[in-house]
Amino acid sequence: MSSPTRSQLLESLTKGVRQFIAGAILFNLKVAEDLRRNATDLQCLNLLEIRGSATPGELARWARLTTGGITVVLDRLEKAGYVRRESNPRDRRSSIIRPVAAGTRKIRARYRSKGEALAGVLAKYNDRELRLILDFFERVNSSGEASDA
Numbered sequence: 001m002s003s004p005t006r007s008q009l010l011e012s013l014t015k016g017v018r019q020f021i022a023g024a025i026l027f028n029l030k031v032a033e034d035l036r037r038n039a040t041d042l043q044c045l046n047l048l049e050i051r052g053s054a055t056p057g058e059l060a061r062w063a064r065l066t067t068g069g070i071t072v073v074l075d076r077l078e079k080a081g082y083v084r085r086e087s088n089p090r091d092r093r094s095s096i097i098r099p100v101a102a103g104t105r106k107i108r109a110r111y112r113s114k115g116e117a118l119a120g121v122l123a124k125y126n127d128r129e130l131r132l133i134l135d136f137f138e139r140v141n142s143s144g145e146a147s148d149a
Contacts, residue, residue, distance in 0.1 A: 083103070
């Protein structure tokens with residue numbers, strides 16, 4: 001049996017990434033529905049939790065939303081107890097948005113089984129392979145941010 005060509009490998013990898021993304025989106029839609037949140041709100045909270053905190057403008061940029069759109073998202077998340085707005089010490093016209101631990105714990109519980117499954121898959125790779133996978137995601141994620149600038 002011959003080894004796949006580079007173009008076959010690239011095609012298989014592209015299909016694999018597309019399948020992963022589709023599965024993640026569908027799972028996230030189900031979680032959002034179960035929590036009676038909309039998917040955009042849930043993913044904005046996810047981005048905020050990954051980064052720790054952000055100004056509304058930063059979060060809007062990451063989520064590819066307008067500043068008006070992010071204000072609506074933040075109003076809903078704040079009302080539901082998922083985020084809090086704090087004064088921005090660097091700019092009195094702005095605020096810092098932080099996730100609220102009690103709210104995010106409720107969401108994390110929904111993702112626990114997926115996180116455990118991912119940890120199980122990653123445990124099968126050695127450190128060199130893990131660095132390669134991490135490099136892939138860092139490149140993909142940074143290329144998306146750069147193209148939107």
